[in-house]
Amino acid sequence: MSETFKQGERVIGAATGTEYVVDAGPFNGARWPFYVVREPHRTTHVIVTATEIRRPVPAFEVGGxxxxxxxxxxxxxxxxxxxxxxxxxxxxxxxxxxxxxxxxxxxxxxPPAPTVETFEYEGVTYEVGATYEDQQGYHVRLERLPKNSGDRQCWRFASNRNAYFDSTEGLISKYGPLRKVEA
CATH class of the missing domain: 2.30.30 (SH3 type barrels.)
Structure with a gap:
């Protein structure tokens, strides 16, 4: 039994590797089901049997x-x-x-799940890119910056719609404790 394809689905010619878009089908042929397909960005159609086309193989990634x-x-x-x-x-x-x-x-x-970058400070784990609420109720979003010359981690963050730059120690001591919230 061959696969069934939907209208608009992209398929690959099994023998040629040519990419097609399914425009109609499946239709019952004398021997096998067939489809009306065309190459993307073209208007000329061809008829192929279900055994002549396949789904593209996804590009795999380590961790998937x-x-x-x-x-x-x-x-x-x-x-x-x-x-x-x-x-x-x-x-x-x-x-x-x-x-x-x-x-x-x-x-x-x-595909692999996106990795979440975290860091730990004074026993609390924080997520880079996440939104937190500071002690005054303002939302703070942490963005990592390159390390400064003092080799301390430096952060760009927004609080009360203003952008600030500080070290991890400065950020937590001035605005902490930070509580994670949904953005």
């Missing part, structure tokens, strides 16, 4: 998730190519075991 068969895995390292130029990745199972998996065998890809 996927399924190998029915089991969820994390992309541990890659991409690599074997002797026949097939792409494969090292994947990590929930149990911690790492094995080789060909990209064609990985489904349901999910």
């Amino acid at each position: 998730g996927a399924s190998l068969g029915e089991e969820p895995v994390r992309l541990f390292a890659g991409p690599f190519r074997d002797a026949s130029e097939r792409e494969w990745w090292a994947v990590e199972h929930i149990c911690g075991a790492v094995e080789m998996a060909y990209v064609d065998d990985l489904t349901n890809y999910q």
Whole structure:
């Protein structure tokens, strides 16, 4: 059984690698279902059978998730190519075991979650880019700046719609304690 594609979906010619947009279908052909497709930014249509097109393979990233068969895995390292130029990745199972998996065998890809940068000061963990409420009720958003010449961490932050620059110690001592709020 071949895959079913929706109108407007981007697909790839299985043999040629040509990118197409599905404009109509599937229609029941004499042997196989077929679709009316066109190359993006073109108006000329061609007819292809469902077996001649496939979904594009997503660009995988280390740390992303996927399924190998029915089991969820994390992309541990890659991409690599074997002797026949097939792409494969090292994947990590929930149990911690790492094995080789060909990209064609990985489904349901999910990109890695964005990493959140944090720092700790006097036992409290703060999130860079998050919004906090200071002791006067003003909202403060922390943005990291390059370290200054004194090698202290320097911050740009907004409080009461004014921008300020200070070290971590100065920020917390003048405006703390800071309480995280939803922006």
